[in-house]
Amino acid sequence: MPIVTNDSVSIYERIGGHEAIAAVVDDLYVRIMDDPQLEGFFTGSNLAKLKGRQVEFFSAALGGPNVYDGGAMDEVHRGRGIEQHHFDLVADHLVASLKGAGVPADTVDEIIGVVAPLSHDIVGGSSKTPSAAAD
Numbered sequence: 001m002p003i004v005t006n007d008s009v010s011i012y013e014r015i016g017g018h019e020a021i022a023a024v025v026d027d028l029y030v031r032i033m034d035d036p037q038l039e040g041f042f043t044g045s046n047l048a049k050l051k052g053r054q055v056e057f058f059s060a061a062l063g064g065p066n067v068y069d070g071g072a073m074d075e076v077h078r079g080r081g082i083e084q085h086h087f088d089l090v091a092d093h094l095v096a097s098l099k100g101a102g103v104p105a106d107t108v109d110e111i112i113g114v115v116a117p118l119s120h121d122i123v124g125g126s127s128k129t130p131s132a133a134a135d
């Protein structure tokens with residue numbers, strides 16, 4: 001049997017592939033929709049479709065074979081009034097979902113390392129307001 005170190009195996013594979021990610025995303029949206037500070041953002045959203053896209057997105061971002069064919073993060077989230085604390089709440093729920101699924105703490109940290117930089121595209125993209133231009 002070949003020796004396979006953690007470094008050569010994608011995060012996607014290490015945490016259990018498609019099935020594990022689908023379970024994490026399901027749990028994540030239960031937590032999000034249970035959070036009074038977040039659920040309002042998803043009023044009128046087709047959650048089944050959104051979860052499918054989210055599974056694709058995370059799988060692709062974590063080294064899985066999937067191709068994400070949804071919208072770009074800045075375009076999808078623009079104009080929704082998403083602030084950094086909303087992003088942080090979602091990231092915290094993601095940590096809880098991953099830990100709940102038995103993902104080891106160091107792998108959770110790695111995944112958050114992949115996700116955290118997305119805040120740049122997701123937060124505050126309301127358009128070219130003076131305050132955004134001043135950032």
Ligand code: HEM
Nearest residue numbers: 041042045046050053054057070071076082086087090115
């Ligand atoms: C971990 C960071 C996040 C990732 C990776 C992410 C990813 C995604 C993806 C893949 C979609 C689907 C795009 C499509 O359908 O083309 C989406 C849509 C959406 N996201 Fe996020 N998102 C993140 C954070 C957030 C936050 C913090 C909020 C608000 C608090 C948010 C609110 C939404 C909303 C409202 C939609 C549109 C749902 C709809 O189509 O009705 N997202 N996001």
